[in-house]
Every structure is written in structure tokens, then in C-alpha cells.
Amino acid sequence: MLILDNIISDRGSKYAVSGGPCTSEEEAKAFIKALCRKKKFAKATHNTWAVLCADTPVKNDDGEAGAGMVILRMLERERLRDHIIVVTRWFGGKHLGGDRFRHVQEAVRIYLDELRAA
Structure with a gap:
């Protein structure tokens, strides 16, 4: 499990991104459960995720x-299969509107760059 914490901050909201190998929806749920064993992630406002499995996205x-x-569209563009990416957000009290999607995209980009560098 690769976790990149405190990568984006905007109007009080903070973001992290994590991911790892995953081949099914059951494994994805287990991954989220393992991530949420970390108290900080369990208290997050959102843990959004996607994975391209053999069966179906x-x-x-x-x-x-x-x-x-x-997240799913970015995985498809990268042709990254059997790998979950989770974008975590802690809400900071101010609505971000459309900027939240820009932040999700940036978080996934940061993760993919880190994955390539490893």
C-alpha cells in the first residue's frame, strides 16, 4: 500500500492519495478497510476510489x-489494470465547487508519477 499524505490543501480541505494491487471489488473493499484502520483515514470525509478489474470497472x-x-477515467487513460487508487479528502468547512474535481485529478496524477518513479 502506497500512501501519499498531505499532497493538496485548499480552503481548509486536505487531500491524500493511496493505492496498491487489487483485482476485484472484494479486494477493493478490503483495501479500504485496511486503509481505514489508520485512524486519520477512518475520520476522513471521503475515501473515493476506483479500480479496473478483469471483470468490470x-x-x-x-x-x-x-x-x-x-479516478476511473484516469485509470482507463493510463491502462492501469488491477490497481486501486483512493483519493481521501478531509473537508475544511468551505465548499470547493468544481475545484474538487481538479484536486482529485491532481492527486491521481501525483500518485501515478510516484508509481512510475518507483
Whole structure:
């Protein structure tokens, strides 16, 4: 599990991104459960995620409507299969509007760059 914490901050909201190997929706749920064993992530406002599995793409917005699709599209563009990416947000009290999607995209870009460098 690769976790990149405190990568984006905007109007009080803070973001992290994490990911790792994942081949099914069950594994994705187990990954989220493991991530949320860390108290900080369990208290997050949103843990949005997506994974391109052999069977079908799977995503979860976790209350951040549309964010899972943003992650999924980026995974498709990269042709990154069997790998979950989770974007975590701690709400800072001010609504970000459309900027939240820009932040999700940037978080995924940061993760993919880190993955390539490893």
C-alpha cells in the first residue's frame, strides 16, 4: 500500500492519495478497510476510489459525487489494470465547487508519477 499524505490543501480541505494491487471489488473493499484502520483515514470525509478489474470497472464516490468516475477515467487513460487508487479528502468547512474535481485529478496524477518513479 502506497500512501501519499498531505499532497493538496485548499480552503481548509486536505487531500491524500493511496493505492496498491487489487483485482476485484472484494479486494477493493478490503483495501479500504485496511486503509481505514489508520485512524486519520477512518475520520476522513471521503475515501473515493476506483479500480479496473478483469471483470468490470468498479468505483465508489463515498459521498463525493462524481469523484470515482474521475479516478476511473484516469485509470482507463493510463491502462492501469488491477490497481486501486483512493483519493481521501478531509473537508475544511468551505465548499470547493468544481475545484474538487481538479484536486482529485491532481492527486491521481501525483500518485501515478510516484508509481512510475518507483
